[in-house]
Amino acid sequence: MTTDGVPQRTGNNLDPWYANYAERAAGFAASEVRALFAVASRPEVVSLAGGMPFVSALPQELIHSSMERVMRDQGPTALQYGGGAGIPSLREHILDVMGLEGIRGASVDDVVTSTGSQQALDFVAKLFLDPGDVVLAEAPSYVGAMGVFRSYQASVVHVAMDDEGLVPEALRETIAYLRGQGRRIKFLYTIPNFHNPAGVTLSAARRPEILEICRQNEILVLEDNPYGLLHFDEPAPNALRSLDPEGVIYLGSFSKTLAPGFRVGWALAPHAIREKLILAAESAILSPSSFSQLVVSEYLSTADWRGQIDTFRGVYRERKDAMIEALSEYLPQLSWTNPNGGFYVWVTMPDVLDSKQMLPRAVRELVAYTPGTAFFADGRGRHAMRLSFCYPTPEAIRLGVRRLATVVNGELDL
Numbered sequence: 038m039t040t041d042g043v044p045q046r047t048g049n050n051l052d053p054w055y056a057n058y059a060e061r062a063a064g065f066a067a068s069e070v071r072a073l074f075a076v077a078s079r080p081e082v083v084s085l086a087g088g089m090p091f092v093s094a095l096p097q098e099l100i101h102s103s104m105e106r107v108m109r110d111q112g113p114t115a116l117q118y119g120g121g122a123g124i125p126s127l128r129e130h131i132l133d134v135m136g137l138e139g140i141r142g143a144s145v146d147d148v149v150t151s152t153g154s155q156q157a158l159d160f161v162a163k164l165f166l167d168p169g170d171v172v173l174a175e176a177p178s179y180v181g182a183m184g185v186f187r188s189y190q191a192s193v194v195h196v197a198m199d200d201e202g203l204v205p206e207a208l209r210e211t212i213a214y215l216r217g218q219g220r221r222i223k224f225l226y227t228i229p230n231f232h233n234p235a236g237v238t239l240s241a242a243r244r245p246e247i248l249e250i251c252r253q254n255e256i257l258v259l260e261d262n263p264y265g266l267l268h269f270d271e272p273a274p275n276a277l278r279s280l281d282p283e284g285v286i287y288l289g290s291f292s293k294t295l296a297p298g299f300r301v302g303w304a305l306a307p308h309a310i311r312e313k314l315i316l317a318a319e320s321a322i323l324s325p326s327s328f329s330q331l332v333v334s335e336y337l338s339t340a341d342w343r344g345q346i347d348t349f350r351g352v353y354r355e356r357k358d359a360m361i362e363a364l365s366e367y368l369p370q371l372s373w374t375n376p377n378g379g380f381y382v383w384v385t386m387p388d389v390l391d392s393k394q395m396l397p398r399a400v401r402e403l404v405a406y407t408p409g410t411a412f413f414a415d416g417r418g419r420h421a422m423r424l425s426f427c428y429p430t431p432e433a434i435r436l437g438v439r440r441l442a443t444v445v446n447g448e449l450d451l
């Protein structure tokens with residue numbers, strides 16, 4: 038379209054470039070709850086919405102001295118580009134970290150570091166997903182992963198989970214149904230430990246069964262495990278990757294066991310996939326941050342990082358207990374999961390309540406949560422919400438749940 042030879046843009050008033058975006062950009066839509074979260078970050082609001090680790094529990098001095106030593110002893114390396122696979126000394130430490138989850142016998146060469154595990158998720162999606170492909174994921178699933186899959190124009194199909202995690206029979210049925218429809222399933226995305234948002238853990242008994250179903254159907258497993266070491270009682274069962282090195286891509290992260298500000302995560306992948314991941318990383322970012330990786334590596338070499346993870350466990354356990362007690366006291370008419378680790382409790386409400394509709398009222402009462410719909414690709418979750426106990430103090434959690442009870446009871450006209 039031209040007027041007097043001048044090209045006219047076919048956009049709208051808000052964005053003159055609207056018509057020019059690639060189709061995949063349609064997946065980048067800000068959620069309606071995002072604006073409310075801006076309000077919810079006011080200090081007077083108790084936010085049970087975000088998943089921010091309580092970094093104040095970290096030994097700030099030790100981190101500071103790690104940074105200083107990195108600059109003193111390895112300054113030119115820290116300030117330089119690195120390799121696409123990441124810094125070798127850090128990848129050695131990562132093998133030790135994964136050893137705590139039962140992963141043994143992996144080689145440093147099989148580890149690729151990334152800018153948080155979120156970026157590894159993006160690279161895996163970029164390598165495997167074409168428009169129209171299907172990713173299987175628990176019902177509900179991590180909102181940030183579903184956003185990545187959507188950005189590659191894939192569809193997420195949910196598989197039922199219960200108190201023991203993903204239900205094997207439901208997985209079998211879903212695969213058979215989708216195959217019957219001629220759909221192409223690329224991988225199963227799963228968070229087996231202290232699930233975000235559901236708070237449940239895949240039982241040891243089900244792990245080999247889930248892997249066997251995927252193996253029989255030639256479906257790759259993408260195991261996302263940022264919370265595995267943050268258990269409150271028993272450690273989580275061994276990682277899926279420890280049972281099937283060829284069929285699983287494992288994603289790990291220092292965001293929850295150390296600090297998300299470093300943006301250091303990793304993927305452990307079967308050999309051929311690992312090569313492609315490195316190429317994807319080099320094409321997207323050349324190399325992950327040398328400085329961040331070296332500081333994390335130095336911290337792991339010199340600090341009692343296992344002891345620090347124990348400290349985090351204690352902090353989060355106390356907060357989880359505070360949340361469960363407050364729910365029992367103030368909201369006995371609802372039901373919830375009682376996680377044995379991680380950051381989240383999944384609350385189910387009576388059908389007459391809608392967590393998305395209720396959120397503005399909650400923010401007026403100075404409490405915020407994440408509506409359940411955020412964690413489903415198919416519109417489900419209206420009668421559920423995710424409460425996180427990682428960041429607020431136990432006192433703030435009690436106050437927040439009390440305020441939530443006022444909102445819920447108000448909606449129920451009690």
Ligand code: PMP
Pocket residue numbers: 088152153154155156179181228233261263289290291292297301302
């Ligand atoms: N996976 C899950 C399940 C998460 O909860 C998160 C962060 N909330 C991530 C991946 C991404 O974490 P990061 O990029 O900080 O490692």
